[in-house]
Amino acid sequence: MKTDMTVKIGTLKLKNPVMVASGTFGAEYRKLIDVGSLGAIVTKTITLKGRAGNPPPRVAETSSGMLNSIGLENRGLDDFIRNKLPLFPSGKTALIVSIAGDKETEFIQMAEELNKIKKVAAIEINLSCPNVKHGAREGLVAQDEEASYNIVRAVRASTKLPLVAKLTPNVTDIARVAVAVEKAGADAVLAVNTFAAMAVDIDTKKPKLGNVTGGLSGPAIKPIALKMVWDIYNKVDIPVIGAGGIMNYCDAAEFMLCGASAIQVGTATFVNPNTACEIAAGIGKYCAENGVKKVSELVGNINIGAL
Amino acid sequence: MKQIYAKILKNENLGNGFRRIGIAAPYLAKNAKPGQFVELRCSGETDPLLRRPFGVHRVTKGGIELLYEIVGRGTEIIARKKPGEILDLIGPLGTGFVLPSGKPTAILVAGGNGVAPILFLSEVLAKKKVKQHVLIGGRSKSHILCEKDFKRCGARVSVTTEDGSKGHKGLVTHILKELLADNGPKPAAIYACGPTGMLKAVANIARTHRVSCQVSLEEKMACGVGVCLGCPVKVKRGHGLCGTGYEYKMVCKDGPVFDSEEIYWE
Ligand SMILES: Cc1cc2nc3c(=O)[nH]c(=O)nc-3n(C[C@H](O)[C@H](O)[C@H](O)COP(=O)(O)OP(=O)(O)OC[C@H]3O[C@@H](n4cnc5c(N)ncnc54)[C@H](O)[C@@H]3O)c2cc1C
Ligand SMILES: Cc1cc2nc3c(=O)[nH]c(=O)nc-3n(C[C@H](O)[C@H](O)[C@H](O)COP(=O)(O)O)c2cc1C
Ligand code: FES
Numbered sequence: 001m002k003t004d005m006t007v008k009i010g011t012l013k014l015k016n017p018v019m020v021a022s023g024t025f026g027a028e029y030r031k032l033i034d035v036g037s038l039g040a041i042v043t044k045t046i047t048l049k050g051r052a053g054n055p056p057p058r059v060a061e062t063s064s065g066m067l068n069s070i071g072l073e074n075r076g077l078d079d080f081i082r083n084k085l086p087l088f089p090s091g092k093t094a095l096i097v098s099i100a101g102d103k104e105t106e107f108i109q110m111a112e113e114l115n116k117i118k119k120v121a122a123i124e125i126n127l128s129c130p131n132v133k134h135g136a137r138e139g140l141v142a143q144d145e146e147a148s149y150n151i152v153r154a155v156r157a158s159t160k161l162p163l164v165a166k167l168t169p170n171v172t173d174i175a176r177v178a179v180a181v182e183k184a185g186a187d188a189v190l191a192v193n194t195f196a197a198m199a200v201d202i203d204t205k206k207p208k209l210g211n212v213t214g215g216l217s218g219p220a221i222k223p224i225a226l227k228m229v230w231d232i233y234n235k236v237d238i239p240v241i242g243a244g245g246i247m248n249y250c251d252a253a254e255f256m257l258c259g260a261s262a263i264q265v266g267t268a269t270f271v272n273p274n275t276a277c278e279i280a281a282g283i284g285k286y287c288a289e290n291g292v293k294k295v296s297e298l299v300g301n302i303n304i305g306a307l
Numbered sequence: 308m309k310q311i312y313a314k315i316l317k318n319e320n321l322g323n324g325f326r327r328i329g330i331a332a333p334y335l336a337k338n339a340k341p342g343q344f345v346e347l348r349c350s351g352e353t354d355p356l357l358r359r360p361f362g363v364h365r366v367t368k369g370g371i372e373l374l375y376e377i378v379g380r381g382t383e384i385i386a387r388k389k390p391g392e393i394l395d396l397i398g399p400l401g402t403g404f405v406l407p408s409g410k411p412t413a414i415l416v417a418g419g420n421g422v423a424p425i426l427f428l429s430e431v432l433a434k435k436k437v438k439q440h441v442l443i444g445g446r447s448k449s450h451i452l453c454e455k456d457f458k459r460c461g462a463r464v465s466v467t468t469e470d471g472s473k474g475h476k477g478l479v480t481h482i483l484k485e486l487l488a489d490n491g492p493k494p495a496a497i498y499a500c501g502p503t504g505m506l507k508a509v510a511n512i513a514r515t516h517r518v519s520c521q522v523s524l525e526e527k528m529a530c531g532v533g534v535c536l537g538c539p540v541k542v543k544r545g546h547g548l549c550g551t552g553y554e555y556k557m558v559c560k561d562g563p564v565f566d567s568e569e570i571y572w573e
Contacts, residue, residue, distance in 0.1 A: 026533065
């Protein structure tokens with residue numbers, strides 16, 4: 001018997017729970033993998049106006065992980081709509097556009113523009129990019145419940161598209177921020193973005209990133225990300241999307257058992273471009289072998305036993 | 308560009324930490340151009356995690372060869388691989404060298420393991436009957452690679468070592484300067500690969516003598532295919548977001564070969 005692999009994120013229906021994460025996927029991968037087998041593609045975060053990004057080096061490898069400090073390099077909303085969007089296939093794979101900004105008005109303007117484009121299935125609000133300073137303010141939007149609430153609220157009012165709020169793990173209690181974005185009207189909450197981190201070359205005494213600090217991703221962060229998904233799942237009613245170090249279908253199943261309705265694959269795509277496609281097939285097989293009729297039955301189905 | 312699982316045919320020791328690995332990969336043999344590279348996965352483990360980039364060193368019958376220097380954990384793992392084992396690689400990646408039209412003289416400058424892509428270029432130029440002068444520079448005698456291979460391509464070869472243990476003592480750029488100062492016919496193009504300092508010096512000399520120059524650059528990479536924006540190099544032209552006279556291009560996708568005049572050298 002074939003498992004029903006579809007999942008629902010608010011009004012957004014996905015053919016399967018596997019997405020590729022923002023900043024780690026682009027149309028270039030169409031040459032290497034069957035993009036149509038993915039549940040969704042999340043595009044690299046864009047801002048209203050273009051940004052130059054951080055000086056090199058922008059990436060550095062660490063034990064079972066990597067640091068990045070890209071600095072949200074992008075050419076802005078207009079260029080994205082004109083030149084990038086057409087490169088993605090329109091079909092059963094949902095296209096989710098990730099946005100960020102310095103001001104509420106920027107988020108609103110972007111959401112309004114994207115609302116008009118049929119190809120866009122949902123908006124992911126990047127509240128958590130650790131690499132860009134928010135004007136004079138220190139820290140990130142997603143480290144501040146009130147600021148997160150305000151942004152999501154503003155975007156909610158300006159689009160009918162399903163909204164995913166992406167959170168930073170660099171907080172004391174991520175579930176509180178999740179509750180705030182749920183109240184603000186997010187359709188789903190996504191955890192996590194990268195962990196603030198750094199590395200130093202002891203011979204040159206220089207930081208391994210041009211920006212000195214950056215964000216850690218990859219298998220090194222998986223157990224921490226998993227626990228955050230679990231914490232959020234226990235506090236909100238909207239779907240949770242899990243991300244952080246997912247390398248194979250076993251990792252993906254772990255996230256779903258801890259409460260993720262869908263998952264995102266980031267760094268693993270660099271290691272093996274086919275990872276997300278293999279995970280989609282792998283979860284299907286896992287469900288079939290375990291008599292799971294609908295993949296959504298896995299969500300939160302962790303067996304804690306009698307406590 | 309394809310992801311390929313290719314059988315290792317040989318993995319030979321060239322001495323002093325340099326090795327040459329040959330793999331069976333008809334697709335790459337057919338499609339790779341000089342200056343392009345491949346992204347190689349060191350192991351199936353998560354540590355080291357990322358793929359490693361290597362320039363295509365040579366195209367053989369039904370395959371390619373890579374020349375690599377053992378500098379860290381990834382290259383150490385690759386060095387231990389045996390013929391018959393399977394390598395996971397993606398390629399060919401990036402843009403290649405733009406070949407000269409006609410049959411003028413080309414000067415090829417290679418520093419250290421920078422000979423890797425330069426030999427492939429030399430072999431292709433030889434087929435096009437382009438006259439070549441190859442300048443190889445290294446720290447000492449043991450860092451001078453592929454001299455015989457270049458000679459087999461019919462190239463004139465000049466060697467420089469910093470300690471004078473082979474060829475001229477000094478830097479490869481000294482020879483380049485002398486060559487261009489000669490009153491003979493100007494070369495049509497300079498092609499260079501090696502340490503950034505060397506490339507910058509080569510670019511300066513090329514500018515002084517008004518000879519077109521292409522350099523193959525290196526930067527740390529994650530995806531290798533232009534997706535992550537992780538491998539920027541400062542260039543003078545482009546989308547103009549910085550307002551500072553430079554902006555970024557990606558070494559993996561827009562390069563690794565650039566016109567030296569395009570680079571915003573620092
Ligand atoms: C487009 C491109 C083509 C290349 N072609 C060749 C080639 O043909 N032959 C060859 O021997 N090497 C080549 N390199 C460099 C090669 O990729 C690195 O030496 C290799 O990734 C090091 O891996 P490692 O795990 O052994 O070292 P690591 O443990 O990762 O690092 C060891 C040392 O190598 C340096 N290093 C690591 N990655 C790079 C990199 N991408 N570029 C420069 N230095 C690096 C580190 O700074 C460190 O000092 C190329 C690099 C690029 C970007
Ligand atoms: C090179 C790189 C660039 C990234 N860019 C973005 C981005 O633009 N927007 C965003 O929301 N997240 C970005 N991320 C974070 C990922 O989407 C993901 O949340 C994080 O890497 C954790 O997942 P992983 O361990 O599977 O990579 C980036 C990550 C990497 C490694
Ligand atoms: S390594 Fe990812 S863009 Fe070049």
